[in-house]
Amino acid sequence: MKSEAKARPAPRVRGRRLGAFVFLSPGLTYLVVLLLVPLGLVLSYTVFQRGRFGGVVYEFTTENFTRLIDPLYLGVVGNSLRIAALTTLIALLIGYPTAYLIAQLPSRWKTLALVAVVLPFWTNFIIRVYAWIMLLSGPGLVNSALGKLGLGPYELLYHEGTIVTGLLYSYLPLMVLPLYSAIERLDPQLREASANLGASAFTTFRKVTLPLSVPGVLTGCLFVFVPSFGNFVIPEMLGGSKSTMVGNLIRDQFLKARDWPFGSTLALALIAVLVALLIVQAWAARRA
Secondary structure, eight states: HHHHHSSOHHHHHHHOOOOOHHHHHHHHHIIIIIIIIIHHHHHHHHHEEEEEEBBBBBBOOOOOHHHHHHHHHHHHHHHHHHHHHHHHHHHHHHHHHHHHHHHHHHHHHHHHHHHHHHHHGOOOOHHHHHHHHHSSSOOOOOOOHHHTTOOOOOOOSSSSSHHHHHHHHHHHHHHHHHHHHHHHHHHHHHHHHHHHTTTTTTHHIIIIIITHHHHHHHHHHHHHHHHHHHHOOOIIIIIIIIIIHHHHHHHHHHHOOOOOOHHHHHHHHHHHHHHHHHHHHHHHHHHH
């Protein structure tokens, strides 16, 4: 009798399990329906062929993976990596001083400064991109100002630099916020101890503040690099046809070429790259 009582879970334990399932079920349903099922479809399409008029023909092939190493597509991926890395580097160079200065502000000004950082997110993403088109177009405000100074007009749109500018404007807050969080959590007594031991302000920053804020640096770089690498709206609208990124390539395979198997293979390769970056970021954060 005692062994049977021990084998059966107590009503309280069953109630806790049921409550945990009830609270977890919406999130699990979301992950299964909107993440795992689409990912499974993408994975399955990679081994099938394109139909004569588009779509999918369910005949096994490995040609889609072979096409990935075509120099044309490798060049697009390399171009995307370069633009995303450049955007991330510039965002770090701008975002770290910004986050550091916000962290040094009096408490009553910190909230206002953080609101100013995230203020662009209160406007629709497409509207912000169109705003840059209006600013940088031929008769736009920038060229009008340059014309009055006798320095223009110039063709400011449809360049790689314009794409970097648009990505930087869109994702810079994602760099500032993790950096601010990391710097704000630092114990001020560590900097005080460094100063008391005779270290200069620069030495204190280099040997105390910067090493302790490395997790925030890694998180901010990941937050900027990942959406910049897969973005297709900004390259399409600000870069035109001169700069193709991997997001545009995937979009074109699905909507223009109607080659769903190869588009799925490209999407899977993009996911693999991003997962590898997440693993590297987690490993580096643990080492830091």
